[in-house]
Amino acid sequence: MSWNDFFIKNSKLINHILNQLKTTYYTPPLEEIFAIFKYIPLEKVKVVMIGDEPYQKSCDRSDIAFATRNSTPPLLLKRIFQNMESTVTSFKRPIDYHLDQWLKNGIFLCNFCFTRPVVDTIPFHYYLLWEPFINNLVQYISNHHSVVFLLFGSKAISLRKSINEIKSSVVEVPHPINEYTKFKNSKCFIKARELAGEIGFIFEW
Template identity: 30%
Template sequence: MKGPISQALAEFRAKPKTAGWLRLPFFQDGSAEAVAAKVDAVIASGAQVLPPPDAVFTSISLTPLEKVKVVVLGQDPYPTPGDSHGLAFSYRGSGRLPASLRTILREMAEDLDVPLPVSGDLSKWAKQGVLLINTALTVEAGQSGAHMKFGWSALVDQAVSAISQQQPAVVFLLWGGPARKRAALIDRSKHLVIEAGHPSPLNRLNDFRGTKPFSQANAWLVEKGLEPIDWRLDA
């Protein structure tokens, strides 16, 4: 009998809009099944894994490869139950927005001169072609980074490379050291790469605020003849 993550993987494979992602080696060479089995083993041991199994592949379910216009890389899901739903930085919890997300949304509001959103759910961005993907798609409750070495990173590296190769014009928003390391996978002759510090308040350099990534991204997309992203969440 399949574990919950293996079952979620099988269901992801069956979705009609996932064909582009399924061509990645990660889904062709057994890597996906191997990682899912590792996570299932953790669940079987009694640990609580987040997000819920049906949300693990949300980022690549909501944003097909051929629809990607913007890429935002995160680290791993929020380790508090109820907060994460499979999109990098996105939040569906009932408490105060996480600090990094507050910084991102404050920058967006100031950059575009729009009201600060109340919602932290970034699904609206994902549905417009913003790939919000974490380096690890799972985490254990209360243990940030617990699954960073499980093999999920191969999926992210391959996704960035495939988008760079296959898509004609994409904006890559690389925030923080781990994300910026992936700049080497991107063809800058085709795509726009905007690098900045991490939006976390723990970033002592504080080199994220004031970088205006949202207006830059939209101006470049329009220049390339593409629809800009409506970054407003409460509209």
């Protein structure tokens, strides 16, 4: 199984999404929407981190979820690093924030919505547009591969129903901004490593 197989099986759905996007101004640009699939092959995936949507500020956005091309991490990423620094003894903050080392370590980074409109807020119908795709994606990954899913916030957590937990494990993570206190005390990154060990593999942040 491969990403190519996944895209072939979901070609009609993907074409529908892209056709809907033609009527809106959105980010990231078309050529970057599915960039994550070029960075990491399916068989190399160990951890899947899922957030809500791309960053609101254009200066923060990257072709990879959670990552940024900016020299200063957005608040979401900053809080993730702070949590890791306080709980994962081996963690060292990366030199830049494109998170290339995470990708090399088998950490697949994506959002519930792979795009967002170029406005201050993201309308509810955007989640409805991307929901079938992201559900199919987590189902495909978990049916063919044993991984650990970290689901950040309520939207991502709603995907749990589509994950095959016979093969994979799930960590529900309070949103680092909207539920900061709960996130701060969650020890989610330690839990992810422990679950990975139970499945039978080791990874580094």
